[in-house]
Amino acid sequence: MLWLTWRQHRMQVLLTTALLAVLGAVLLISGLGVAGFAAQNAPATDCVADTPACATYSVEMNERMRLVGEVLGWLPLLAPAMIGAFWGAPLLAREFEHGTHQLTWTQSVTRRRWLMVKIVGLGAAVTLGGLVLSGMVNLWLAAFDVPPYGVDYFSSRWFRLVGIIPAAWWLSAFVLGVATGVLFRRTLPAMAVTLAVCASAFFGLLKAPPLYAEPERVVQAEVMDDPVPDDSLYVSDYWINRNGVKFTSQERALALAGSCGTDETTKKYAKCSFSLGYRQVAEFHPVSRFWQFQWTEAGILLIPALALGGVAVRRALRPRI
Amino acid sequence: MTADRTVRMFDGGSGELTAPAQSPTALEAVRLAKRYRGTWALRDCTLSVPAGRVIALVGPNGAGKSTFLHLVAGLITPTRGSVRVFGEPVGQRAQALARVAFLAQDKPLYDGFTVAEMLRFGHHLNPGWDDALARQRLAELDIPLNRKVGKLSGGQQAQVALTIAVAKRPDLLVMDEPLANLDPVARHDVMRSLMVAVAETQLTVVLSSHVVSDLTNACDWLVVLNRGQVQISGEVDELLATHRMLSGPSELADGVAARMQVISDSRGERQADLLARTGPGTPLHDPRWTASGVSLEELVLAYLRRPDTTSLPRPALTIS
Numbered sequence: 001m002l003w004l005t006w007r008q009h010r011m012q013v014l015l016t017t018a019l020l021a022v023l024g025a026v027l028l029i030s031g032l033g034v035a036g037f038a039a040q041n042a043p044a045t046d047c048v049a050d051t052p053a054c055a056t057y058s059v060e061m062n063e064r065m066r067l068v069g070e071v072l073g074w075l076p077l078l079a080p081a082m083i084g085a086f087w088g089a090p091l092l093a094r095e096f097e098h099g100t101h102q103l104t105w106t107q108s109v110t111r112r113r114w115l116m117v118k119i120v121g122l123g124a125a126v127t128l129g130g131l132v133l134s135g136m137v138n139l140w141l142a143a144f145d146v147p148p149y150g151v152d153y154f155s156s157r158w159f160r161l162v163g164i165i166p167a168a169w170w171l172s173a174f175v176l177g178v179a180t181g182v183l184f185r186r187t188l189p190a191m192a193v194t195l196a197v198c199a200s201a202f203f204g205l206l207k208a209p210p211l212y213a214e215p216e217r218v219v220q221a222e223v224m225d226d227p228v229p230d231d232s233l234y235v236s237d238y239w240i241n242r243n244g245v246k247f248t249s250q251e252r253a254l255a256l257a258g259s260c261g262t263d264e265t266t267k268k269y270a271k272c273s274f275s276l277g278y279r280q281v282a283e284f285h286p287v288s289r290f291w292q293f294q295w296t297e298a299g300i301l302l303i304p305a306l307a308l309g310g311v312a313v314r315r316a317l318r319p320r321i
Numbered sequence: 322m323t324a325d326r327t328v329r330m331f332d333g334g335s336g337e338l339t340a341p342a343q344s345p346t347a348l349e350a351v352r353l354a355k356r357y358r359g360t361w362a363l364r365d366c367t368l369s370v371p372a373g374r375v376i377a378l379v380g381p382n383g384a385g386k387s388t389f390l391h392l393v394a395g396l397i398t399p400t401r402g403s404v405r406v407f408g409e410p411v412g413q414r415a416q417a418l419a420r421v422a423f424l425a426q427d428k429p430l431y432d433g434f435t436v437a438e439m440l441r442f443g444h445h446l447n448p449g450w451d452d453a454l455a456r457q458r459l460a461e462l463d464i465p466l467n468r469k470v471g472k473l474s475g476g477q478q479a480q481v482a483l484t485i486a487v488a489k490r491p492d493l494l495v496m497d498e499p500l501a502n503l504d505p506v507a508r509h510d511v512m513r514s515l516m517v518a519v520a521e522t523q524l525t526v527v528l529s530s531h532v533v534s535d536l537t538n539a540c541d542w543l544v545v546l547n548r549g550q551v552q553i554s555g556e557v558d559e560l561l562a563t564h565r566m567l568s569g570p571s572e573l574a575d576g577v578a579a580r581m582q583v584i585s586d587s588r589g590e591r592q593a594d595l596l597a598r599t600g601p602g603t604p605l606h607d608p609r610w611t612a613s614g615v616s617l618e619e620l621v622l623a624y625l626r627r628p629d630t631t632s633l634p635r636p637a638l639t640i641s
Contacts, residue, residue, distance in 0.1 A: 001445065001446070003441065003445050004442060004445055004446070007434070007438060007441075007442075008431070098429055098431075098432070099425060099426075099427050099429035100429045100430070100431055102396065102423065102425035102429055103425065103429045103430065103431075103482075103485075104446070105396060106394050106395070106396065106418065106421070106422065106423035106425075107418065107442075107443070107446035107447055107489070108415055108418050108419035108446060108447040108448055108449070108489070109415065109418070109446045109447075110413055110414065110415050110418065111413055112413070113415075317413075319395075319396070319397050319398040319412070319413055320396075320397050321391060321396045321397060
């Protein structure tokens with residue numbers, strides 16, 4: 001059975017492995033370059049942000065991150081869609097389409113065992129692929145994480161490329177593809193629906209992570225440094241007045257124009273606004289919630305996908321053709 | 322045939338042991354019925370066929386032939402009734418699957434596999450796989466093992482599919498329209514190679530066709546399915562021996578018809594032709610009447626035109 005699974009799906013396995021290998025090579029070269037650059041050029045960790053030494057370093061690091069980062073930015077959308085469409089959808093749909101299920105289901109291996117080996121075997125491979133991707137991205141990002149430059153793993157830019165989220169997306173998309181294959185029994189419609197559902201899920205969840213928990217809230221009543229830690233996940237900031245009424249920055253500027261003037265960048269302006277009872281509120285998720293959020297998103301994806309997969313497997317196991 | 326016939330039994334799919342057959346009945350259906358979305362594809366099919374036969378399943382399109390064969394292969398479950406193959410129920414268990422080989426209508430194979438890979442497929446999925454038999458058959462047929470299945474001719478694909486079914490070493494080989502979509506030469510070759518396999522392995526075979534002439538020479542048991550019911554089930558020789566075409570003057574036809582079961586009745590102005598079920602020695606009394614043998618095709622056609630007439634063996638009749 002393992003041989004058959006490999007023989008029927010080796011194209012997908014080899015192609016995915018090759019793409020991961022190419023990406024790995026690119027990340028390795030880029031990462032080594034960055035590590036070399038950082039070792040030679042990193043200024044003192046406590047350098048002041050706007051001084052030339054500090055700024056040059058940050059600009060160079062940003063530049064080195066940009067190109068590869070843009071390619072990586074597409075992966076959270078493209079990779080699961082491709083996995084669902086090319087690993088999942090054809091798994092059963094192709095058999096139904098060509099009638100080969102009638103051949104395979106009348107050999108001496110039960111339908112249940114055949115299906116389990118395929119789904120578990122390929123599902124494990126897909127999960128492994130997702131973990132390899134996140135491992136590689138993690139190592140690459142670690143090369144940039146040389147102070148004073150910092151990598152914000154919690155930001156939406158990297159959140160879906162590290163930890164368990166790539167694996168969760170890949171596995172869910174695979175199971176979704178298998179399920180649509182059972183439902184439609186034809187490869188192309190199953191692939192199309194899988195792509196569409198993957199894309200909708202991606203855009204639906206794009207801005208969702210800040211909602212995965214109640215954000216922490218700091219109220220600022222005097223002039224101070226940014227109270228939100230750098231590595232946390234920003235949610236929102238706004239102003240409230242003495243009575244707790246919310247103001248956006250513009251509304252506050254309008255309300256203060258008479259008493260504090262219009263130059264919002266000065267300390268005097270800030271002091272003036274605080275003295276009039278205005279308070280700045282920032283909402284964010286501390287970095288300690290990183291894994292909680294990773295697992296939350298994994299659950300949001302995997303629970304419905306596995307439920308759908310269960311329904312599809314039951315349907316495929318029904319004694320009909 | 323068949324006191325020494327053995328039935329292979331599998332112990333959880335791994336250990337294999339053989340035991341003498343308890344029943345000489347290869348295929349037994351009892352009140353078998355299948356309904357699809359409110360339509361009965363098969364109604365109350367009851368039949369019993371002894372081992373070692375090549376059974377022709379004949380009937381018009383939509384008679385329920387494929388449904389019947391899918392039930393025998395365990396691909397679908399009956400709405401009512403049961404099917405047994407060599408006394409054991411069919412279905413989705415490994416040991417039940419191992420006993421029956423199935424060749425579906427379009428003879429599906431994995432087009433991207435080479436012939437050798439198709440053999441490997443059979444080997445991996447069947448504990449009783451006979452690799453030597455498979456390779457020998459393909460060598461005799463000059464089918465190259467390294468050729469992709471999708472690049473073979475239709476006849477060669479049919480031969481590969483048949484080889485896989487035979488090398489599984491089933492007790493019963495079920496084939497749904499094995500000759501459809503084949504040219505006359507390929508039909509002949511496939512049939513001949515099937516007969517060789519039957520002779521070598523003592524298989525019991527069920528094959529369906531809506532073309533009776535395809536099966537005349539090869540089959541020794543006939544089952545006619547019409548409108549989802551079994552109309553005839555019997556040994557071909559016996560059926561031919563018990564049916565006669567009677568020809569004589571039209572004016573006397575009523576009298577003759579009253580004495581025997583008439584399947585088809587065509588009367589002209591002067592002469593009447595009655596296809597009747599008779600014993601070989603049934604006297605005609607009247608010298609103006611002549612009796613002649615019928616062909617299998619005439620017999621099947623006559624029955625198909627009269628769906629309410631049946632010719633079935635007495636219950637529990639088995640030949641041992």
